Amino acid sequence: MEKKKTKSKWKLMCLLLVTMMLFVAGCGGEKQKSTSTGEKPQSAEGETIKIGFVLSFTGPLAPLSDSIKEGFELYLEEHGGKLGGKNVELKFEDDEGNPQVGLRKYRQLVHSEKVDLLVGTTNSSIALALRDEVNKDQIPMIIPNAAADDLNWGKKSDYVYRVSWSNWQNGYALGEYVAENVGKKAVIMGSDFPAGIEVLRSFKAAYEEAGGEVIKELYPKLGTNDFSTYLQEASSLEPDVIYSFFAGSDGIRYIQQYKEFGLKDKIPMSGTLEFGDLLMLEPTGDGSEGYLAGTVYSPWLENDLNKKFVEAYEKKYGKLPNTFSVNGYDSATVIDKALDAAGSVEAEKLIKELPGISYDSPRGPSTIDEKTHNIIQNIYITKNVMKDGKLVPEVIETKEKVTMPETSPFE
Template identity: 65%
Template sequence: MVGKGKFWSVLFITIMLILSGCSGSAVSNSKSNSSGEKDTIKIGVILSSTGTFAPLAESIKNGFNLYLEENDNKLGGKKVEIKFEDDEANPQVALRKYRQLVKNEKVDILVGPISSAVAYALRDEVEKDKIILIDANAAGNDLSWSKKSDYIYRLSFSNWQNGSSAGEYLAKNVGKTAVAIAPDYPAGKEVVSAFKEAFEAAGGKVVKEIYPKLGTNDFATYLTDVAQVKPELVFTFMAGSDGIRFVQQYNDFGLKGKIPLSGPMEFGDQLILEPTGEAAEGIISGILYSPWLENEENKKFVEAYQEKYGKLPNTFSVGGYDSAKVIDIAIKEAGSTNAEDLIKVLKGISFDSPRGPITIDPKTNNPIQNFYIAKNTKKDNQIVPEVLETVEKVTMPEKAPAN
């Protein structure tokens, strides 16, 4: 026979094990359904909400929130908890915010950032932690080339796409010589490089490249250079508040109407058109989106955005909206929030966007999408990017072009 002391010891241990198992099940069920999948997902959004890129961050956030509102605050049928963080366009700040979201908040999916420098800083951490990052804006080419990751999927555009889309049209229809101006940081150099490649392949020649500091307030020195060179056109990439100042000063300097101004999608976007008004009239750009694009998705999106925010959406609003939409579709198709399951779905995923049809190219994790050559035209007392030509299915090269 078993001794009384030993009997009670065994009984006590057995009861504790049973209670421990029940307790574990209760905790698990509060977070997951019967299949082990979470009923609520956490999403961390890292954007540059202060500084030059603040207007972009606000638009991305607005678009993302609109999609959530339209879908009962659910993505993939699951309730969403969302946490927004400001990276200040600083890679070190971004890394700190990333760790807070991933290590402390235990988010399931990340969205953002705006700055490519921030995206490059986060890339290895995302890869190590095996967490999906939906890139709502950062356009650095290497995210699709040497720094491509199975955990990062771009929903915006690459600098290669943004710079190259209008190059051929400008060379054939506007002028053969160009001065290119962009901020002295990676995105500026990449956009100009892509424009130069496309422009010169079509018979044009970039006669001078100018790189002012990001955040420049006074462009007079650079505009003087343009006036002295006398190119047949100027191609300029400027984002956020820099773009607004440049367009206004180009007009004030007396170059508008003398030397045609052109640029990538930013110069046909509402973020620049609304504050610059008639100063932006006549600019030709390769746009990605316009509230005036004629498709059913865009009509519904513009109406909903105006009702919620009292203004027209812009390219970055659509970037936020589509980032939420692709998460929604991917979770539904994968039947899971697990990163490895989502990867299988995100590669090659297609959907209709307010900007047109989108497919994530599995070779680059970058969207295949339409660009539109547009000229800013005054209609009904506002400046509207009038579409002159559609460049269909603009696809980023699988590898960096040889220079």
């Protein structure tokens, strides 16, 4: 009897010992797995990915950044807070319109916050400052605005893709129309930073190819408050037309002063897409009436997705969307589609899906060019007309599938 009890106790002890060993091994194995793979914690609903934003929420381009944020968040809300079936956490940083601040905020997002993807920037100078870091860190970045041409030419990266437009597209599209329909002698004027310089050179190329002559180029500093000196010089040259590029609050001041200076009814104005956008039209009122622009978006574009987008945007924010709202919306669209196609947030898988990706946008059919990583899109020649007491960019002509050259035509 005693032997049986001893044998039973021995069996029980062995069973307990084996159970404890299995438990310890299981815990140790799980810990090793977590450490070696660096996997992020998952909720019951799936993996959460982090998206970092580097945008200019202060300075002249702040209104653009606010709209980009709104457009992105609307898309996310419409898709249940998920992109590519994954939960999303957004991290917004203000680069203050300063490349050094932008670099610091970028490093904070990438190295401290460990974001999976980036959306940025608003300012071309900051996009150029970040490019080498993005390429070195191999983190995909979707550009929602900054239009520097060299990001698609000499500094093209496998990790950088743009959904807005290039400065070449913004300037070139209107040149031929202005030469053939407005006048052959032009003064061109734009902010003295990469976007302004590149937009004007592209307009000049197209305008002169069509038989026009640029008689003067003027470059006020970004953030100029008083344009009177420049307007006086432009007016004294008696051009047939003045072509302009100013963004955000600079553009609003410029249009207001153009009218105050008595030039609105004296010298026809044409300009970049900003001059046909609500961010300019609403605060300047009839000061923008009659101006021509080469635009990529208007709330009045006739397509089904745009109608739904405008309705949802008005419901959420109590106002009409502008071009930059669509840039944010399209940034989310592209990320969503790329994540779906890749089945992963891994950079090397995503950058195989981003080149050539096509998608429907409120602006019309869009594709990320495989050769330049810039958007291929329609550009609309518009004229600002008053309808029911509201200034509307009326489409005069549509240039379909405007594609940036694969290499720079200026070298």
